[in-house]
Amino acid sequence: MSNNVREVALDTLLHIEKNQAYSNLLLNQMIKKEKLSSKDVGLLTEIVYGTVQRKLALDYYLQPFLKKQKKLELWVMILLRLSLYQMVYLDRIPERAVIHEAVEIAKKRGHRGISGMVNGVLRSIQREGLPDFNVIKDDLERLSIEMSLPLWLLQKWAEQYGLDVTKEICKSTLEPPMVSARVNCNKAAVPEVLSLLEEENVVAEKGNLSIDAILISNGNLATTKMFQEGYVTIQDESSMLVARALGPQKGDKVLDSCAAPGGKTTHIAELLGNDGKVISVDLHPHKVKLIEEQVKRLKLTNVETLVSDSRHLQEHFNSEEFDRILVDAPCSGFGVIRRKPDIKYSKKLDDIGQLAAIQLSILNSVAPLLKNGGTLVYSTCTIDQEENAAVAERFLAENKEFIVDETLIDRMPEQLKPYVQNGQVQILPHYFGTDGFFIASFRKQV
Numbered sequence: 001m002s003n004n005v006r007e008v009a010l011d012t013l014l015h016i017e018k019n020q021a022y023s024n025l026l027l028n029q030m031i032k033k034e035k036l037s038s039k040d041v042g043l044l045t046e047i048v049y050g051t052v053q054r055k056l057a058l059d060y061y062l063q064p065f066l067k068k069q070k071k072l073e074l075w076v077m078i079l080l081r082l083s084l085y086q087m088v089y090l091d092r093i094p095e096r097a098v099i100h101e102a103v104e105i106a107k108k109r110g111h112r113g114i115s116g117m118v119n120g121v122l123r124s125i126q127r128e129g130l131p132d133f134n135v136i137k138d139d140l141e142r143l144s145i146e147m148s149l150p151l152w153l154l155q156k157w158a159e160q161y162g163l164d165v166t167k168e169i170c171k172s173t174l175e176p177p178m179v180s181a182r183v184n185c186n187k188a189a190v191p192e193v194l195s196l197l198e199e200e201n202v203v204a205e206k207g208n209l210s211i212d213a214i215l216i217s218n219g220n221l222a223t224t225k226m227f228q229e230g231y232v233t234i235q236d237e238s239s240m241l242v243a244r245a246l247g248p249q250k251g252d253k254v255l256d257s258c259a260a261p262g263g264k265t266t267h268i269a270e271l272l273g274n275d276g277k278v279i280s281v282d283l284h285p286h287k288v289k290l291i292e293e294q295v296k297r298l299k300l301t302n303v304e305t306l307v308s309d310s311r312h313l314q315e316h317f318n319s320e321e322f323d324r325i326l327v328d329a330p331c332s333g334f335g336v337i338r339r340k341p342d343i344k345y346s347k348k349l350d351d352i353g354q355l356a357a358i359q360l361s362i363l364n365s366v367a368p369l370l371k372n373g374g375t376l377v378y379s380t381c382t383i384d385q386e387e388n389a390a391v392a393e394r395f396l397a398e399n400k401e402f403i404v405d406e407t408l409i410d411r412m413p414e415q416l417k418p419y420v421q422n423g424q425v426q427i428l429p430h431y432f433g434t435d436g437f438f439i440a441s442f443r444k445q446v
Contacts, residue, residue: 005040006082006101009047013078016052016342023052023342051078051085053174053341056148058084061130065121076114079105083122088130095126139163143170152349153334160385165428169383172430177338179216180207180434181232182240182263184270184298190214193231200224209413209432210240230298235263238335238427238437242328242379243267244411245439252276252323257310257366260287262294264328269300279322281306281313311365320371327366329359331380331387335429335436356387363395367402372446375405379439383428388438392424396442405441 012030016023027048031041051058058081066072072080083102087095099122106115136142140158144151147170157166181204183193190206194214197204202224207213214232221227221234242264248254248271256265260282269278280295280303282288288305295303308316310327332355333343363378370376378395380387396402404423412420415432419425424440 004034005036005044006047007105008034008036009044009051009082010075010079010105012044012048013051013082014075016048017074017078023048024340046090047082047085049341050089051082054085054089054148055081055345056145057133058088058148060133060145061088061125062121064131065124073110075109076106076118079118080121083118084125087122087126099123099126140166143167147171147174149173149337149344153344153347156349156352156384156386161428168430169428169436172428172433173337173341173344175338175433177236177435178433179221180235180237180240181214181216181221181227182210182235182267183212183214184231184233185212186270186273187231193226196231197221197224197226200226202226207237209237209416209434210244211413213237213240228297233263233266233294233298235267236336236435236437237432238434239263239381240267241412241416241427241437242326242377242439243271245379245408245441246324246326246375246377247411248272248276248324250275253321254278255313255317255322255325255366255369256280257313257325257327257362258282258329259305260284260290262291264326265291265303266294266298266300268326269295269303270298272302274300274302276302278303279306279317280304281308281310283307283309310362313366313369317369319368320374322369322374323371324375324377325366325370326377326379327359327362328379329362329387331355331359331382332384333381335381335383335427335438338429339435352384352386356391359387359391360394360398363391364398367395367399367444370444372444374444376402376442376444377439378442379437381435381437383426383436383438385426388426388440389424392440392442401445402442403445405443407443408439408441 008030012026015026062080079102083098086093086098103115103119106118133142133146140154144154149170154166183190194204202219202221204214204216207215226232248268250273254268256278259265259280265278265280280291285307288307291305332347332352337344406423408423409417409420427437429436
């Protein structure tokens with residue numbers, strides 16, 4: 001096993017910490033740059049994600065062994081974290097190998113004193129064992145350290161959902177996310193795609209929640225012919241429910257107002273049977289490029305893209321121009337912590353109120369563009385009620401021509417129906433092992 005993997009992990013984690021870089025994007029860049037073998041890619045991914053996911057717990061474990069140390073340089077702290085992560089959470093790597101590698105990296109990057117200190121700390125932990133979480137008396141504080149989630153966030157969830165549900169949410173954030181994909185049913189049925197993927201050494205099965213979903217248990221979907229030829233799109237099952245919630249009908253003109261990277265746009269376009277039209281909008285030109293790449297791969301002919309701030313779309317379109325509008329708004333992303341564990345440390349309490357204000361202003365700005373009798377769907381990949389149900393409530397209060405769309409329940413899968421109330425549904429990540437998601441549907445009265 002190459003020392004290189006741990007050095008790359010150290011550089012990646014340092015970059016995430018210093019520059020607030022997204023772990024998933026950075027990891028892909030590092031893998032390309034370092035030309036790692038597939039075995040090393042697996043270990044690198046495990047170490048980087050695991051160390052970020054467990055950061056607060058790892059720091060708690062290290063604390064008693066660092067008491068005599070002066071303030072450590074950031075790279076040394078990260079080296080200790082990633083080494084301890086392997087010792088505590090990875091069975092297959094012998095502790096002596098982890099310690100040896102850490103000492104070698106410390107020698108290379110620092111002076112002899114640092115390598116001696118790294119050796120001393122890790123060997124002391126090996127000898128004396130880990131401190132116990134149970135000495136922390138406060139329930140939420142203990143949960144915060146043990147599950148590595150900021151205390152302010154757990155206080156918010158406990159207020160909104162109660163302690164028991166908060167514990168379930170916390171546990172789910174540490175589970176590895178499922179890789180799921182959406183089958184383009186215009187091209188082939190799910191069983192056919194499953195057997196064609198099997199021929200390409202990808203092990204997959206039917207999804208649990210969405211009728212066009214498959215779950216990948218083994219193999220790299222993105223390198224398959226099936227992916228390249230547009231039979232499948234990588235997307236979480238919760239996210240697949242949004243286009244269904246919108247319920248596009250052949251011939252509809254649909255606006256997807258915050259569309260990048262294009263998963264929902266392309267799903268809507270597929271549901272239209274390549275008929276009608278989807279106008280797909282995003283603020284950033286490089287993100288609109290991502291949408292266009294997906295559209296091209298899927299050979300869709302009914303999508304037009306536009307670079308614009310969704311709050312200014314009245315400059316581009318007429319009143320009552322669209323049959324259906326989707327606002328999949330920018331949000332805190334707390335429903336996708338499993339996929340982007342760094343989110344939990346980069347977001348602050350103040351961000352939530354600011355995001356809720358942006359979400360409401362986007363909804364208010366696009367509302368006049370919807371035809372009478374049309375459907376407006378508001379969705380987020382967060383589980384924070386201030387950004388979800390509270391925004392939906394304020395939108396209805398400020399736009400009297402809109403009402404709750406009770407028919408949403410008819411467009412949702414059977415097992416989700418118990419969670420649908422008043423035209424909205426909050427999916428928590430532990431319900432079905434999917435991302436956390438919120439969907440609300442409104443109808444504009446004639």
